Amino acid sequence: MYSPWFSALISGIVAALAMAAGSAIQLIGSRTPEPLPVAYIVVATAIAALVTGVFVLIAVRSGLLLARCRQLPVRFALITAAVNIVALGVLGITPVQTHAIKLDMPSAQGTHVGIPLSFWLMIVGGLLVPVLVAYLAGRIAGRIAGGRGNAA
Numbered sequence: 001m002y003s004p005w006f007s008a009l010i011s012g013i014v015a016a017l018a019m020a021a022g023s024a025i026q027l028i029g030s031r032t033p034e035p036l037p038v039a040y041i042v043v044a045t046a047i048a049a050l051v052t053g054v055f056v057l058i059a060v061r062s063g064l065l066l067a068r069c070r071q072l073p074v075r076f077a078l079i080t081a082a083v084n085i086v087a088l089g090v091l092g093i094t095p096v097q098t099h100a101i102k103l104d105m106p107s108a109q110g111t112h113v114g115i116p117l118s119f120w121l122m123i124v125g126g127l128l129v130p131v132l133v134a135y136l137a138g139r140i141a142g143r144i145a146g147g148r149g150n151a152a
Helices: 003-030 036-068 073-093 100-105 115-144
Strands: none
Touching: 003 036, 003 073, 003 115, 036 073, 036 100, 073 115
């Protein structure tokens, strides 16, 4: 049984490692006239991984606190981390029509090009998915534990 803090730490570390791997692969494979310096790749990857890890840690901890979960079995801690990575990965690779694409499209009106709604929905989803996954894992773990004092 893991505490909510340790369960959130597991999710944060897994998210940071996934982000580091994804960022490093993307930066190494980028096509620029001059190759990117190794220091830039390392620093950019480390910053992105740290921010992602801390965000997921806080979001999972918040979800477990909302579920009033005091202890989480190992399998639920690992399932929470895995589901968060898959869900955030899907949100991260979803294509968004950027302003550059919209500027190339012929427009019937001379209106201002705004940020698409799908972009805002992905941001909100990315912020809420880890909280919701942790909340559901905490509630299910509490139901399974029954009367052992896992959930209030």
